[in-house]
Amino acid sequence: MVSASSNNQHRAPSGPALGLRFLLLACLSILLLVIDQRQNYLDIARKAIGAFVYPLHVVVDAPISTWLWITESTATRNELQLENSRLRAERLLTNARLQKYAALEAENTRLRAMLEATPRSSDRIRVSEIMSVSANPFRHVVVVDKGTRDGVFDGQAMVDANGVVGQVIEAGLLSSQGILISDPDHALPVEVNRNGLRTIAVGSGEFARLDLPFLANNADIQEGDLLVTSGLGGAFPAGYPVAVVDAVKRIPQEPFASVSAIPSAALNQIREVMLIWPGIAAETDETASASEDAGDVDE
Amino acid sequence: MSKDRSARRLPVVFSIVVALMLSMVPLPDVIDPYRPDWVALTLIYWAMTLPRSYSVGTAWVVGIVLDIAHGTLLGQYALAMCFMIYVTAKFHLQLRVFPLSQMTATVFALLSLYQFLLFWINGVAGLHTEAVSYWGPVLTGTALWPLLSTIFGGIRYRVRASS
Incomplete structure (x- = not known):
């Protein structure tokens, strides 16, 4: 296996050269780390190398x-027949919901017009497939198969049929990285639907x-409350379901209650996400309209 | 001569690419924290056996690719990998004559060093981490080392026999 005879064939690397090379590369790494943490100068480099990593993801x-x-x-x-009939039933149900939704939307626009508020615009949505997930258990990062070529941009919201999934942190040319809402570094402005x-x-x-x-002990929140995006952070359009509150613990001597919620989207089971272009009128392309309704009507 | 060299280089490059892919394969949540660090193990083996051709430079480039693939800070894997491979290449002569048990223990130390650096860089950068879970890849990686080094040894023997 690792025989001593191979010593003769491959001479040992000369000590100082190895040490020097290591020092140089270590300094370069630290420089990259510092720059990458503070600025976005390296985005282009990331994208360029990312294009080479893309085939690996595909394989x-x-x-x-x-x-x-x-x-x-x-x-x-x-x-196939079974699935077909199931889908047909589902479509019927969705259509019924959609009608209610259409009526509500019309009413909403009318009321808003009466109040002279700006009408809410609908969003354009595209389905994108998750190609891989981060190997690092502390970073909930996924790679999706749409990139800047498809109009994806940094900070774009990702949802699935049940709720918000996350947002794009790095839009590459052919694929993008998205951070999930469950990542410890991710914070999302929400409001209680009730x-x-x-x-x-x-x-x-x-x-x-x-x-x-950040909820005070006397805040009006209870188990079963639906949290929806408030749209105040700028990244997410308002009104998408995020999570359902499952535990509220009020400890009298603490200033804040400890509240936790279960995300509506099954974050570790999804294979597809929908990317949202807020404010752009909904284009009726293949899957877009159908999936939009599934995401919005949630009662 | 150059053809001979590229034939010898092929299995190394191939093994690194396979290791990179294994590190990206989505796994169920239960076993994901115990995914062995295939790339680190592969690079340790090649740096130990062929330190003149594959040492810190290769480790750095592969580390950068890992950084991009995993979306970590650019330079994090590169620095950790580079340091681990530097130690490996520095002591490759001793490592080679170790019996398998002792070599496995050394690999355990190297992997611990590598994971510690990753943990440390995360800490300095202010990212949340739990120290306990860094042991998963170290333990599974060490457990796999005897098998892996046998397989790589076989590959090397074949390549040399054919060239």
Whole structure:
């Protein structure tokens, strides 16, 4: 295996050269670290190298997508019929909801017009597939298969059919990285749907929990409250469901209550996310309109 | 001559690329914290056996690729990897003559050093981390080392026999 005879063949690296090279590279790394943490100068470099990493992601993703393709194309007629009827039923249900929604939307615009408030514009949505997830358990980062070529931009909101998933932190040319709302470094301005109470939902590092650390002990919040995006942070359009409060602990001597919530989106099970272009009128392209309704009507 | 060299280089590059891909494969949540650091193990092996061709430079480049792939601070994996491989290359002569048990213990130390650096850089940069979970990859990586070094040894033997 590792025989001593290989010593003759490969001479030992000369000491100082190795040390010097290491020192230089270490200094370079530290320089990169410092620059990367403070400024965005390195974005272009990141994107350039990211383009080389893209094929790796594709190869890694290939077995899974091939498997999906195989199961799809070898599905029996029976299964297909079952799925078809299930989808048809689902569509019926969604359509019914959509009608209610359309009526509500019309009413909302009319009321807003009466109040002379600016009408809420609908958002354009595109479905994008998750290619890989971060290997680092402390960073909840995913890579999705749309990039700046498709109009993706930094800070763009990502949702799935049930609620907010996260936002884009780095838009590459062909793929982008997104941070999930459960990442410990992610904070999201939300409001309680019941009474409009505004607060901030911070990721906990667990996929199934968000923390609401800035709620006073006497705040009007209770278990089962739905949290929706408030739209105040600028990144997320208002009104998308985020999480449901599952535990409220009020400790008398502490200034803040300890409140946690369960994200509406199944953050560790999703395969697709929807990217939102807020304010751009909804284009009726393939999947866009159908998925938008599923995300918005949530009762 | 150059053809011979590129033939010898191929398995190394191939193994590094495979290791990179293994480090990106999505895993279930339960086992994800115990994913062995394939890239670190692969680079330790090549730096130990062929330190003239693959040492700190290779480690740095691969580290940068890891940084981009995992979305960490640019230079984090690069610095940790570089330091670990520097130690490996520095002591490669001693490492080579170690019996397998002792070599595995050394790999444990190297992987711990590597994870500690990653942890430390996260701490300095102000990112939240839990120190306990950094042990997962170290333990599984060490457990896999005997198997991995045997496989790599076999690859090297074949390449040399054919060239």
